[in-house]
Amino acid sequence: MSKDPSPQPAAEAPPTTVQYVLGRLRQIGVTDYFGVPGDFAFPISDAICADPGLRFIGSCNELNAAYAADGYARIRGLAAISTTFGPGELGALPGIAGAYAEHLPIFHITGRPTRAAQAARAIVHHTLGDGEFDHFRRMTAPAVCASTIITPENCASETERLIAAALYDRRPVYMAIPSDVADRPIAPPAPPVAERRSDPAALEGAVAAIVDAVARAKTACILPGILVVRLGLRSRATAVIDASGLPFATMLMDKATLDEAHPSYIGMYEGAWSDEGVREYVEGADCVLAIGGLPSDFNTGAFTARLDRSRTINVLHHRTRVGHAWYEGVEMGDVLAALAGRLPRRTDLAGPRPVAAVEPRDGGEDRITAAGLYPRWARFLRPDDILVAETGTSSLGMASARMPAGSTFHNQTLWGAIGWATPAAFGAAMAAPDRRTVLITGDGSHQLTAQEVGQFHRFGLKPIIFVLNNDGYLIERLLCKDPDARYNDLAPWRYHELPRALGCDGWYTARVATCGELDAALDRARTCGTGAYIEVVTDRYEAPPTALKLHESTRTLYGEPSAPSHGPAAAGRVPTPVADRGGRRAANEAG
Structure with missing residues (x-):
């Protein structure tokens, strides 16, 4: 007579939807959640507070929470915010939009009314009173790179999709969890979405073209941009500088992208707002290697930057331009890694030295100027x-x-x-x-x-x-x-x-x-x-x-046909600065 089989341990219960979302985000480095409490988001806030590895950081309002998440993501690489439905999420929206514009991945998690209330088109608080519950997600859509409404069935797959989107695009995502869904167990977990990689042929073509352009140039420099920081590529970009010997400058949005104490740093390039030596060197270079910058109004000195497209290379997030040729499906990190090993070492380039620090004026009882x-x-x-x-x-x-x-x-x-x-x-x-x-x-x-x-x-x-x-x-x-x-x-x-x-x-x-x-x-x-x-x-x-230079550049800043004769400088209230050196716009292209 056979013996009874040994009792088997009970299968571990699957995580709830909110446990799964918070757990996966913790695995990629999200441990702090800025936010403001609200009843539809109580299950999310309770789960954060119940987890000893997570921290809820209460803010004074939702806009401040979004701005705080923005600052946090600039240091840690990503951040999270928790809000409630309607007023809460809309209060955060301007800050989320700013994070989108400036390439900061923020996970915006908001609590929604129950599915039963939504199905009944109930008139509940925090709504517009019309029985519609998708207004606010649609309002958020332009300010995020992906969004979802979590259910027990899609929780795992949608969480993985949004994580992949946030990290690939380096922009915010929106995750809504109905309050009666938060504590429901999820369907079987889904595998993480595979990281996208460069197309080998396109990568080789881009790198070879860059190496050839730099080798042929009599003068060359690098303009590292903000995406270098957002993608965590400071060390790779610095390795390119060190290996090539090329001098580098930065624009306003990109200030301190790389260490300004580096011996190859020559100063700020802001078109006509630049120090004259920096402006002449950058605009006169045979080859300008731009890495992840943006030719925006303030970055280009109110569109006074003069960068010849045929002599400019743009290494962007997922593609690269060399002259007039585009290489698609090319990741910035892969390009930088290859360039550090293949760019020729240039010892013949001597860019201008950064302008010496200005000594403070006045002292004692002098008023502060x-x-x-x-x-x-x-x-x-x-x-x-x-x-x-x-x-x-x-x-x-x-x-x-x-x-x-x-x-x-x-x-x-x-x-x-x-x-x-x-x-x-x-x-x-x-x-x-x-x-x-x-x-x-x-x-x-x-x-x-x-x-x-x-x-x-x-x-x-x-x-x-x-x-x-x-x-x-x-x-x-x-x-x-x-x-x-x-x-x-x-x-x-x-x-x-x-x-x-x-x-x-x-x-x-x-x-x-x-x-x-x-x-x-x-x-x-x-x-x-x-x-x-x-x-x-x-x-x-x-x-x-x-x-003051900004004041004098309103013609190019706003695209006006002639410079205005108004404002405090014209009225004699502040010194009149040197006029800008022309209004030619930088090439207007993405990134």
């Missing part, structure tokens, strides 16, 4: 700093700063949303709490998102925050017809008192209006050991040189 402020800020930076500079005069003023070794520069050149920088700096600090985060923002931008300052202290972070108080929107004053128009004015906040009101106990705070006061505040901020918040007061029209 742009000439006294921006060089002091540049000198304040130290190696490995994370500098977040707000859209407007803050980022334009810091564009000329020589970044120390290992430091990074972050602004929102393309999307250009004022208010981005404060929560983005918080996200960046959360991503790298061991590095010093320095935020420079303007008063107008700060009023949009200032409440996020309290989050720094809540999570034990110690940033250095500078708020430039120039009594209004200076960048708008430099661009509009009437600089004194009321829409450029602000409520007169006491900015340096905000940290205390927002719970930042023990922080060093100061309000400075003279160079002597600024010097003392900078010294204290270096050593205070806490968060520091310094309100810097200047005159209303105190603008750095690049901002």
